[in-house]
Amino acid sequence: MISKDNILEVQDLKTYFYTSRGVVKAVDGVSFALKRGETLGLVGESGCGKSITCFSLIRLVPRPAGRIVGGRVLFEGEDLLTKSEKEMTRIRGRRITMILQDPMMSLNPLFTIGEQVAEPIRIHQKLGKLEVWEKVKEMLRLVHIPSPEVRMREYPHQMSGGMRQRISGAMTLSCQPDILIADEPTTALDVTIQAQFISLLKEIQQQAKLSMIVVTHDFGIVARICDRVAVMYAGKLVESAVTRELFNNPIHPYTIALLNSVPKMEVKVDRLYSIEGQPPELHALPPGCSFSPRCPDVKEVCLKDYPPQKEIKLGHYASCWLHG
Amino acid sequence: MISSHPARETEKTVQVSGRFHWIKIKGAIWRIPWAPVTILLIFLICGIFGNFISPHDPMKTNLAEAKTPPFWVKGGSTEHLLGTDVFGRDILSRIIKGAAISLQVGFAVVVFAGALGTMIALLSGYLGGWVDVVLMRITDMFLSMPYLMVAIALAAVLGPSKNNIILIMGVLGWAGYARVLRGEVLRVKGADFIKLAIVARASKARIMLRHIFPNIINTLVVLATLQLGVVIIMESSLSFLGLGVPPPDPAWGSMVADGRVLLFTSWWVSTWPGIAILLVVMSFNLLGDWLRLRLDPKFRQL
Amino acid sequence: MQAAGCMVKGGCTVSENLLEARNLTKYFPVTKGLIFLKRIGAIRAVDGISFTIHRGETFGLVGESGCGKTTTSRLILLLEEPTSGTILFGEKDISQMSRSEFNHYRASVQAVFQDPYSSLNPRMKVGSIIAEPIVINDNLRLKEIRDRVASLLGVVGLRKDANELYPHEFSGGQRQRIAIARALAPAPSLIILDEPVSALDVSIRAQIMNLLRDIQMKMHTSFLLIAHDLAVVKHMSKRIGVMYLGKLVEVAESEELYSHPAHPYTQALLSAALPSHPDIARDVIILPGEVPSPLNPPAGCRFHPRCFRSAAICSQQVPPLKEIGPGHLVACSLYS
Secondary structure, three states: OOOOOEEEEEEEEEEEEEEOOEEEEEEEEEEEEEEOOOEEEEEOOOOOOHHHHHHHHOOOOOOOOEEEEEEEEEEOOEEHHHOOHHHHHHHEOOOEEEEOOOHHHHOOOOOOHHHHHHHHHHHHOOOOHHHHHHHHHHHHHHOOOOOHHHHOOOOHHHOOHHHHHHHHHHHHHOOOOOEEEEEOOOOOOOHHHHHHHHHHHHHHHHHHOOEEEEEEOOHHHHHHHOOEEEEEEOOEEEEEEEHHHHHHOOOOHHHHHHHHHOOOOOOOOOOOOOOOOOOOOOOOOOOOOOOHHHOOOOOHHHHOOOOOOEEEEOOEEEOOOOOO | OOOOOOHHHHHHHHHHHHHHHHHHHHHHHHHOOHHHHHHHHHHHHHHHHHHHHOOOOOOOOOHHHOOOOOOOOOOOOOOOOOOEOOOOOEHHHHHHHHHHHHHHHHHHHHHHHHHHHHHHHHHHHHHOHHHHHHHHHHHHHHHOOOHHHHHHHHHHHHOOOHHHHHHHHHHHHHHHHHHHHHHHHHHHHOOHHHHHHHHOOOOHHHHHHHHHHHHHHHHHHHHHHHHHHHHHHHHHHHHHOOOOOOOOOOOHHHHHHHOHHHOOOOOHHHHHHHHHHHHHHHHHHHHHHHHHHHOOOOOOOO | OOOOOOOOOOOOOOOOEEEEEEEEEEEEEEEEOOOOOEEEEEEEEEEEEEEEEEOOOEEEEEOOOOOOHHHHHHHHOOOOOOOEEEEEEOOEEHHHOOHHHHHHHHHHEEEEOOOOOOOOOOOOOHHHHHHHHHHHHOOOOHHHHHHHHHHHHHHOOOOHHHHHOOHHHOOHHHHHHHHHHHHHOOOOOEEEEEOOOOOOOHHHHHHHHHHHHHHHHHHOOEEEEEOOOHHHHHHHOOEEEEEEOOEEEEEEEHHHHHHOOOOHHHHHHHHHOOOOOOOOOOOOOOOOOOOOOOOOOOOOOOOHHHOOOOOHHHHOOOOOOEEEEOOEEEOOHHHO
């Protein structure tokens, strides 16, 4: 999978949490690649490990319980997991940045918007005082905040949720990063504000040739802005493909079930398809394939060994004994 | 294939639950802070069974054996392990009897102040409006009083006796509970299950007693445990000043006072009761701290 | 189990008007000052809305933050007192009801809220939680209560011995089932569902939505569904009302609303919904600006400053809800 096109390559990433209830294998051998300028969607339900995967990429795993125990994260060919903390601080916020779900949590209520947008600029770039404020205004304009000179002096609580999320965006983009990770960026937003924000992300990506990883549980976001999708379940990547291909020909039973259980505005059904049972406890995973207790097509072998990831079709990978 | 029957999911939970409970109990036992708990258990046994385990009558004077040092010092004997006081009374026996007094006073005050404070917090927090404003202003008044000075003044007026100081400390102590628990009441009040109880036409009393109170018990227990130490010190201070439990009852504070003039000659008379106070108060504080961590919001169960 | 809440003698048919709201208004006063509170304005959370919920059907209420849908649900649940307007239950004004009729109303309207972790008292056993509405209001013997709880647990798909357990031993989806069982205990004719699935995992949502549908088919219960996920609302509702800044701007059957939205806000809202397939391209209508504050709503039509089809008359008159087709109502000057 190593190729010049890939700005990021994750190989067999493992992040475990050591708790009193046992070892929680939050991320258990996840591999994927992100091409330059591409948007990759990381889809799954709560507890599947998608957020921890992203935090592992920039080594922000909560210690001491959590530890990255294996794998490689190749950013432009260099393994981030071997870098020193000092080198990582130069990468975080500057070359790989992150937007989180709750905009109120990302912003410090005690500082003005201007101060907060200026902070990453001051840390990572050497600009004079006036130049910094000019850059702040430029960033606010980029994310369509009206009257930036006035807004700069305001505080987060004076802004709406949509605006705060855009300001988070301004903060992360101020240093022209190579990769933007968005962790459930629109879950807390209204429908029309969500549409605004997603259009904005798309616009910025095209302008800045940004590569993006979007973590979400909503297939709608995937359908709208992701070029490729990877589906996660219980700490493992079960399927990945180009978006259209995944929607048209899903392979893994979990993906199929998930796609079928979501109500769609365009199609009317009486009952929704629903998956039996619930996601497993991560410290007590069943042997073999973690989805086997809930899989409608489970076979003997599924209960014994975990299926390896195989390229079923060109660019379409899946881990399932039903195929290969 | 298409099914929505969720029966399978519950089975797993219920099965795991049984096992999980036992594991939780075992785990909990390992983590109990045995040092303070042991110390407190010892004093508790002294307090309850003092009459049976006391080597001597704590009140019996014997001037012939006055001021005997502890048994390992020259002049001491194993007859009086910790020595005797100026009247020849056995110190160990008096400490054992004193435990009963301190613990009785401690628990009585905490129960009284705790009950009063909780009631006020429930009414104030849940009913809000004028009730809240009035009750909180009264609480503020009590909180701004200098505890020890007022206690001394009241004790001087009412006269020293065990019941009097329980009353005084109870009346002075409820305000702390009220203020903190009111915050907890407000927190619980915002939960959806309260709204659902209102929809189900639960009376205000039912909501306060059945829904809010059980959810603030954790904080109450922590507060009470920490308060016990404070109360014991207060009681000892009052007894030391002669305003607490009157002689010849062996309140630890009085014992310390008795030995004050002998501090450089018969040090043991003040020291042993002083250490007793230290051990009990510190143990309650450690227990309270542990409880606070243990009953963290993440778990909210006792 | 027969459908409860029938106020009309002689039985009821399916399209009976179960609940009607007429000009329901709720203003929250905003005051200034510490001791002597001076009223300086009011938040017009709900500003004169009227709608009906039919027996046995689901009425969906959609709108974005601040539109007043949650306040509306609280008015119907009597958690708030309306500033003005009436609620009619079985064609009778609830403020004119006798004590027993009023109590009957309260028992007939129950609720399930969004957060499964906040909806159940963590210190009560599941059985007590489910039984509470009937313990408070009915005089049933212990055995009858226990039987009822057991049967409710069965209806929502939980094991019978769940009643001895505490909420923390259950997952989010299971807790929501417990909340539903409790809501069903007094055999209500209307259940208010306030974002019943938005806090749940995607694969669990389908389970709960199917369960609600089954309950409706079996017990003929009506639902007032409040949700922000347009696909969920369309899937579950027969009729839908769209709210904006305290007012109802459009009401229609769900298929009709989604295929022929009349009000410009509805059109913008639907266009902004995320597609269910990458090939579905929608012309997203991006609305300028933000939702104005309910403290100081725009004059005339509340939506006109952001509307892409506004005319001069829109800032002068508040357009009333007008019927433009069978069962399809719009509040827009374009259609008068």
